[in-house]
Amino acid sequence: MTIPNLLSFFRLLLVPVFLVLIIVGQDVLALATLVVSSLTDFLDGYLARRLHQVTRLGQLLDPAADRLYIFATLIGLAWRELVPWWLVAVIVGRDVMLIVLAVVLANHRYGPLPVHRVGKIATFCLFYALPLLMLGQAFPVIAWLSEPVAWAFAIWGAFLYWWAGFIYLSETVRIIRARRASVLAQSDTLDS
Structure with a gap:
């Protein structure tokens, strides 16, 4: 468990919160969640390189979180017919x-x-x-x-x-x- 991997896990935990916020129309909160997720995405990559904590788990978690956010956004916006x-x-x-x-x-x-x-x-x-x-x-x-x-x-x-x-x-x-x-x-x- 490295700091960058913990940040990636935190990002993953925010995915269902983000999806629910989109579906129920809480767009400002969903956008704020997305901003927090984006910041942790940047921070986990920066820290992994800076602290020499690049791990195979981190290399798998980061793109998985990216894909899940894309899917969550698409599904939420499609659900609302946007x-x-x-x-x-x-x-x-x-x-x-x-x-x-x-x-x-x-x-x-x-x-x-x-x-x-x-x-x-x-x-x-x-x-x-x-x-x-x-x-x-x-x-x-x-x-x-x-x-x-x-x-x-x-x-x-x-x-x-x-x-x-x-x-x-x-x-x-x-x-x-x-x-x-x-x-x-x-x-x-x-x-x-």
Whole structure:
């Protein structure tokens, strides 16, 4: 248990609180919870590097918390009919594909793929889109500005999310083909 990991656990504990606040329409409190979560996200990464406390658990918790916040925001906003359910399906569908790819890679004794820059940019877009949508709900006087910017980020984020997904898919296929070719080459060498 390191300080950065405790901060990540705290972030995870805030996810259901955040989701409930969105669903019941407490947009200002939901936004405040998201700000606290974002600050702890920054702080856990900074402390992990500064204190030399980077752990495998922390490397798993941080992206898991990020995904859960994206899902919670999407589900909460879709529940309130502020975003269409197709956007939820697009985002969740890509992550389901990545889970399937991770299982396939694990079955071939290969760990998770490194995060691609396109995937980081897609996540960045979604991290801006969803809070900006919430900002417009929490403070309707600025919705005229926040909502168009949020939708621009959301559409680009969804597009890039799938672009990164296809990059991961092609990398998985390449790895499996290379591994099979290696096994066949070893088999031919043993037969000779």
